[in-house]
Amino acid sequence: MSTKKEKQKTYYESIIEKGYSRRDFIKFATYMTAFMGLESSMIGQVVKAMETKKRIPVIWEHFQECTGCSESFIRSDHPLVADLIFDHISLDYTDTLMAASGHNAEEAKHESMKENYGNYILVVEGAIPIKDDGVYCTIAGRSAIDILKESAAGAAAILTFGSCSSWGGVQAAYPNPTGSVPVDEIITDKPIIRVPGCPPISEVMTGIVMHYATFGVLPELDALGRPKQFYGKRVHDSCYRRPNFDAGLYAESFDSQEAKDGYCLYKLGCRGPVSYNACGTMGWNNGVSFPIKSGYPCIGCSEPSFWDNSPFVERLTNVPGMGIEATADKIGKIVVGAAVGGAVVHSIATNFAKKKEIREAEKRGEENEKNIKA
Secondary structure (H helix, E strand, O other): OOOHHHHOOEHHHHHHHOOOOHHHHHHHHHHHHHHOOOOHHHHHHHHHHHHHOEOOOEEEEEOEOOOHHHHHHOOOOOHHHHHHHHHHOOEEEEOOOOOOOHHHHHHHHHHHHHHOOOOEEEEEEOEEEOHHHHOOOEEOOEEHHHHHHHHHOOEEEEEEEOHHHHHOOHHHOOOOOOOEEOHHHOOOOOOEEEEOOOOOOHHHHHHHHHHHHHHOOOOOEOOOOOEHHHHOOEHHHHOOOHHHHHOOOEOOOOOOHHHHOOOEOHHHOOOHHHOEOOHHHHOEOOOOEOOOOOOOOOOOOOOOOHHHOOOOOOOOOOOOOOOOHHHHHHHHHHHHHOHHHHHHHHHHHHHHHHHHHHHHHHHHHHHHHHHHHO
8 A cells, every 4th residue: 555655656656666667658648548438639638647646545445245346456457557556546545455454454544534635536346235224234343334424525536336336236136135225325425436347347447547537527427427438338339249130140049059150149138238338349358358258148237236137148128229129030030031032121120220229329318418417
């Protein structure tokens, strides 16, 4: 963890002191600009901000969770991110990863919150149980509710990493025996940025912190409070299996040759058409893979109440805004049964469906903008 002296360093100073060159720093700034979903013309602004701005203190609390978000966070595959992730954001407290423990850890947290009151970022991983006065999650004899309220009091903004702190998580699945709730049901007077996923992508988490560090403002959010640059498109839209979906080519079973050949997993329950995330464009482990590429349908882990939307292998029907899914079986039969005629029919149907999808997407976008500005 950082010391008082280290907290005064800029991002650039911290990187150079670690033995990296100016060239490495520029590469890092370029990567972060891309991760934040910004155009290449913004690289200079990111570089300047990292050269001149002090590192943002981060307090990271853990409640009802599996630590999967932390595991994802520390596995960013870019070398500089992996080596510096804790230093360049001045991670002052995280009871799961820090070397200190017990009284020493708590003293470090309270010292940082006092010194940086109103300026630190609070990261919350895990849901908060409120039933029976929060007895189902206690740390050092204190309930998660009390700890959250104390840590949130001086925060400039709160990042809810993972679906547990964003939506309530699997702990809140029916019948929710501990009364688990997301952060925004307890804290209502602070800006909250939801970063859902089970877990979120490491570079997404890093990119959001760096966006705030660079511009001093929160990223643009969608109607559900998620950063648009990472949650602005459906998994369906960036899926490498999408061409097969458009062609009416679907895998009928997990062990089929069609599934191995990259046919669409829609009939096997894929939630990609109704899930918003950057899985298809960023992936995990340096972009090596994501669930669909590994052969399993998207389960919509970035969406509210996804844990209650089982069974996950059951195909969705009549998906709003999509004219193709409702007739997936019919289209598949046409393509298989009449290659030429089916191709023509499917092409026409796809064009109509696409136009309808675009119109409805534009309408939803306008509504989202209104909700955001409201």
